[in-house]
Amino acid sequence: MAGQGGFYSLQDDEEEGGGSKAGPSTTSRRAAEDMDLAPASQARASVAPLVRLQGAWVSERGAPELLPWEGESVDAVCSQIEEQVSIIDSLGADASTKEEEHVRLALVELDVERARWLLRSYLRCRLEKIERHAAHLALEASHRRNLSQLERGYALKYADMAASHYTSAVLDFLPDNMRGLDDRAPGGPRGDMVVGPDLERPVFVQCLADCGSLDIGLDGETALLSKNTIHLLRYRAVRHLVETERVALL
The missing domain is CATH 3.40.5 (Ribosomal Protein L9; domain 1)
Known part of the structure; x- marks a missing residue:
């Protein structure tokens, strides 16, 4: 059982005669064997997306602003999760799967859930920052340079919906000179209506x-x-x- 992109991969047990047991999951098992026989350099390269995503997650949680979107790592980890789930489903549905392989399947499922948790936490961290600073992100395109295309659309839509809600709930009942949502305080950023990331943190x-x-x-x-x-x-x-x-x- 060798590592594949931060996940476990399955290796078919050989019978005493040296042959592999035939069955509906033969293709999946042979694919798993091919992963195990890959050169060490390829194995290290396949681990990189999950490692990069973990590093991006730690940095994103520590930074007050949105860091560059790790789209390549996210896509690679999602592909690896889909591949592992496909192998799990194939071997789990095979009546000829041995008891020992079911134990390995449990380990694979555990690693897949860890990767899913990491992916969800990374996305939620970025989403929380987008919603907190939506008005700031909507002001200038340069503020959205580190966002993915979907995140840019979400930030603009969220800022527009928030402005509409504030207007209908409160601002329509205030004097005209008090209805601005992007007013700046005199003498500095402290007190501005639009609050950006705290870079002094x-x-x-x-x-x-x-x-x-x-x-x-x-x-x-x-x-x-x-x-x-x-x-x-x-x-x-x-x-x-x-x-x-x-x-x-x-």
């Missing part, structure tokens, strides 16, 4: 490479970011390092 980061000295904006104070060190810094100060993947959010 402190975050934990781990350096993936030597990043040198970083100006943290406190009376010229700097921090030395060496590889594998962990720091608590303002997100704005390390934003460019997050974008270039030189540091990872924790």
Whole structure:
């Protein structure tokens, strides 16, 4: 039983005579065997989508703003889940499946559920940010650069529905000069009607490479970011390092 993209794969048990038992699931079993016989380099490459998605999930939860959409990793993990579910259904419906294989099927199902949970959590985290900052995202196209096409459409639709609700429920009953939903407060962003991500929020980061000295904006104070060190810094100060993947959010 070898790893396939972060999941378990099934390998058909050979009979004492050295042959494989024939049955309705022969094709699925041979596909599983082919996965087990793949070179190690291919196995490592197949693990990458799930690993990348896990890293994106951790970073997304730690960042105050929406990070770039991991569409390629999401699509790859979804394809792997569908492939594993197909194998599970095929072997589970086969009356000739051995008891030992049912134990393996349970392990495969467990790993598939873990991947599904990770995928759902990643999407929910992004959805929560979109709804929280929908008005900010709707202001300018540049604010939506890290969103997928579906997320852009959802953000604009959500902002429009929220504005319509506020207007009919409250704003229509206020004086004309108090009906704006995008009014800006004089003297700075504090008090603005439209609230964007808090880029001053402190975050934990781990350096993936030597990043040198970083100006943290406190009376010229700097921090030395060496590889594998962990720091608590303002997100704005390390934003460019997050974008270039030189540091990872924790």
